[in-house]
Amino acid sequence: MTGKRFLARRLGFYAAAVWSAVTLNFLIPRLMPGNPSLAIIEELERVSGQSLPPRTLESIQRLFGDPSANLGAQYLEYLGQLARLDLGVSIRNFPTPVSDLVWQGLPWTLLLVGSTTVVAFLIGTGLGVVAGWRAGGRFDSVVTPLTTFVSSVPYFWVALLGLWAFGFVLGWFPLASGYDPDLPVGFNAPFALSVLHYGALPAATIVFSAFGGWLLGMRNMTVTTVREEYVLLALAKGLSPRRVMLRYAARNAMLPNFTGFALALGGVVGGALLTEIVFSYPGIGYLLYASLQQRDYPVMQGVFFLITLTVLLANLVADSVYALLDPRVRERA
Secondary structure, three states: OOHHHHHHHHHHHHHHHHHHHHHHHHHHHHHOOOOHHHHHHHHHHHHHOOOOOHHHHHHHHHHHOOOOOOHHHHHHHHHHHHHOOOOOEOOOOOOOEHHHHHHHHHHHHHHHHHHHHHHHHHHHHHHHHHHHHOOOOHHHHHHHHHHHHHHHOOHHHHHHHHHHHHHHHOOOOOOOOOOOOOOOOOOOHHHHHHHHHHHHHHHHHHHHHHHHHHHHHHHHHHHHHOOOHHHHHHHHOOOOHHHHHHHHHHHHHHHHHHHHHHHHHHOOOOOOHHHHHHOOOOOHHHHHHHHHHHOOHHHHHHHHHHHHHHHHHHHHHHHHHHHHHOHHHHHHO
16 A cells, blocks of 8 residues: 555544534533533632522523524534634633633643653663563563563552652652742743742653553564564674664664554653642642542543643654654554
């Protein structure tokens, strides 16, 4: 199959996936108990201690959707809002637009989860190549079992233990937030150092828990690759083992890891939910957690929509790059 036909088929598949995700994002909140209009009406009546006048009720229903309206009409209106990049208005932070809340949390998540994903991938892949190249050696015999144990420990235990030991007992790192609240936010050295200080412990726990998966995957693929004929031929020709390991074995063994890395980057926008909850880190994951607690349906829908788009985009990029690196993928497609 030609590259253009392969790409056209994949684009068609992902277009259908986007439509399905958008439809589910529309339906799921409406199938949940309650609705956005009812939630804000109940909150206002609780605060005021009296029933709202009919004109106020009508205004709220127009803004957050009338649950008694035709579902098809609501769906078309929702698609129109998305086409205008209008994600709605937050209920609990009224009248702040959802897009503003998302853009406030997105840089924090990209900084924390994006950087740790890259670091964990580089560390795990590099150590995995070394372990797989000399499988059964001293390094492999120590690192592989240790990594297997580390990978089996639930992440929330790692985060809580790190927070208790280095934050509470030793006092080396702050217990919560993403920066010192006493500092003004801005592009300056004190604020940047504060961000690094507050983010160091969450980042370390993510890397510690994540690098093992990359190491084990790369190690197993390298063990398989070093037995291939082209690797044995390169060694027989007298090429240095280091060059064969990096240029021949690692280069081909990295393809599955690269696909996983692309998918992991797509999941960056979703944030490390447990990390941001444990450390009260002001990212997308914590925003989603808070919106679930507060029944803030527009924020939930906006975050889910953003996560869906980034994951599908990462899948598309991974498929395309993998097909370029390995022509056999296009032939089987």
